[in-house]
Amino acid sequence: MNTNKKTINVVWFKRDLRLQDNEAIFNAIRTNTPTLLLFVFEKSLENDSHYSARHWNFIKQSIVDLNLQLKQYNTKILAVSSEMLQVLNILEETYTIDTVFSHQETGLKITYERDKTFKRFCKNNQINWVQNINNGIFRGLKDRSNWVAGWENYMNEPLLDFNPKQGQFLSIDAITELENVLEKTNLETVADQVFQKGGxxxxxxxxxxxxxxxxxxxxxxxxxxxxxxxxxxxxxxxxxxxxxxxxxxxxxxxxxxxxxxxxxxxxxxxxxxxxxxxFIQKFEMEEIMEFESVNKGFHTLNKKPNENHIEAWKKGLTGFPLVDASMRCLNETGYLNFRMRAMLVSFFTHNLWQPWQEATQHLSQMFLDFEPGIHFPQLQMQAGETGINMLRIYNPIKNSYEHDPDGEFIKKWVPELANIPRAFIHEPYKMTYLDQKFSDFEIGITYPKPIVNMERTRKFASDFLWKMKKDPLVKAEGLRILKLHTMADIGDNSE
Structure with missing residues (x-):
């Protein structure tokens, strides 16, 4: 047993992969206690169905970028594959951990439960855990009456400089020794020009x-x-x-x-x-949004999953060109602009009449910028299940004509439509038999027929949801949500 263990602090990186304006690092440096910079690729999170390889590769690229910046300080981030408690138990065989610094994470239930377990661990092992506010999101608010002022004050505070002295971090040699007793993560990623690179x-x-x-x-x-x-x-x-x-x-x-x-x-x-x-603050205050509609009045909305519809939507084979191009683009690149994201959810929940919960994991895996605090509130808003937002049922055909008039986006991502006449690029199912022959194209073979009737499904969803908005519980919940979350002084976010 090592009775002369060196005392250290730990900075636990999560969704704060930067050196500048990082309060956890700033606070750790001020203690003048040697600090270990740590990122744990938690196997429980890697196995969670909301994440995919594109996220972990982005994180790895971010850590590589940080390590280049840290080289001049003779340190680097200890990146290991494990669980946080296991890592700390192994670290404590060599070091006495005084304080762990990190930010408060507004994440999935799995990360929230992990943090509660970690808090108990720290208390039982006499380790201080200092959590800082992340991007002006405040924990424990009872209402939003003063949130805007608090957020603006936070945003106007001076940036926190990264200006450590030599020797304030564990050396590369010391970290290499830890890598020998922990499961070191391979930070190499395949060079890929499709996804935005992390860092x-x-x-x-x-x-x-x-x-x-x-x-x-x-x-x-x-x-x-x-x-x-x-x-x-x-x-x-x-x-x-x-x-x-x-x-x-x-x-x-x-x-x-x-x-x-x-x-x-x-x-x-x-x-x-x-x-x-x-939206992130809203999710912080209503974590149930990961699983259920924030408006309890919509819990009776009993949509039946249709696996054929869901798979066609995921693969971009619905027969609606802009929907399919948007999904294929997202699947391939991890990026899609806001309106097309909203349209994908609207089409899924309204035209296909599927529960938004069936869309959450595929979209979160595909979005390179997956942020739980944005993801779930937006899913519910576009699904029309908040009771307070304007019911928007996006018409993908109208949006196609307005926002991709020449069909350039469609042709790029749905190449089987690249050679059909421009007049039919938005509605290829309207081509006559001769039109199809001249274009060497066959609807239902070359490209799917529409899997639903657009006008009929839009009317059904609109009538059904407008009726639900009149339900007493939906109204009561709407008032509760407005009272808790509405801030009149930040304007409207509609396009």
Whole structure:
């Protein structure tokens, strides 16, 4: 037994994969106790059906990027595959752990339960656990009456510098010794140009190119599936995984706004960052949203899963070109603009009349920027099951004509439609027999027939949900939700 163990602190990285403006690191450095930087690829999370390899690869790329920055301090992040409690038990064989620093994670039930278990472990082992606020999301709020002011105050606080002294972190040699007794994670990833690459360095480049040029068309192209890929900031994965803090992005943007030539575009972008925080705070206060509708009045909505419909939707084989192009694009690249995401959920829950719970895991696996606090509130809002939001049943045909008029996005992602006449690109099922022959195309063979009747299913869903909105419990729950969450001073987030 080692009776002369060295005392250390641990910074437990989760969704805060950055050095600058990282309060956990900042607090650890101030103690002047040697600090171990740690990321645990928790096997329980890797096996959770909300995650996929694209997430873990993004995290690995982020850690590699951090290690390059940490090299000058003769340290690196200890990246291991295990569970947090197992790692700490092994660490305590060599070191005395004084304090673990981390942020409060607004995550899935599995991470919340893990944190509660970890808290008990720390108490039983006389380890301090200091958790800091993450991106202005506050735990334990009873209502949202002062949330906007608190969030804005947090966002206006000075950024926390990363300026350690030499020797404040465990050395690379010491970490190598720990890697020998733990299951070291292989951080190599396959070079892939399809997904956005993880890391603070890459996140900074996206922010720079957005403010340098791309922002000019932000609000004009935000709903267009092809053009949005360039005109939107594309910062969501870097914020979701913490390569950049929301505060860093907002303060950089605020400084840029002082001299920029198109303040309207910047204001639109900032508004969406505010709404992002709003939804995460909502999920923090209503964690049941992971499993059930936030409005209890909709718990009686008994939709029956149809496996054929679900599989066609997942694979982009519904017979509706914009729906299929959007899903295939998401499956392939991990990115889709907001309107097309909303349309996919609307089509699934309204036209296919499927429970939103059946969509959650596929979408979370595909979204490179999967953020639980955005994911579940948005699913329920687009499914029309909040009782407070405007019921929006997106028409994929109308959206196709409006936002992909020449069918460029459709042709890129549904290549079997690439050679049909432009007049039919949005509704290929309207082609006559001769039209199909001339185009070497056969509806139902080359490309699926529509799996549902669009007008009939839209009317059914609309009539059914509007009727439910009049239900006394739905109304009562709507009032409860409004009282708890509504903030009149941050405007509307509609497109």
């Amino acid at each position: 603070t360095t890459m996140g900074g480049k996206y922010l720079k190119t957005f403010l340098d040029d791309r922002y000019h068309q932000y609000s004009y192209n935000i709903s267009k599936p092809l053009l949005a890929r360039k005109s939107c900031s594309r910062l969501s994965p870097y914020i979701s995984w913490g390569n950049l803090s929301t505060r860093q992005v907002l303060q950089k943007t605020a400084t840029f706004r002082l001299t920029c030539t198109d303040k309207k575009q910047i204001d639109s972008f900032v508004s969406r960052l505010t709404w992002q925080a709003h």
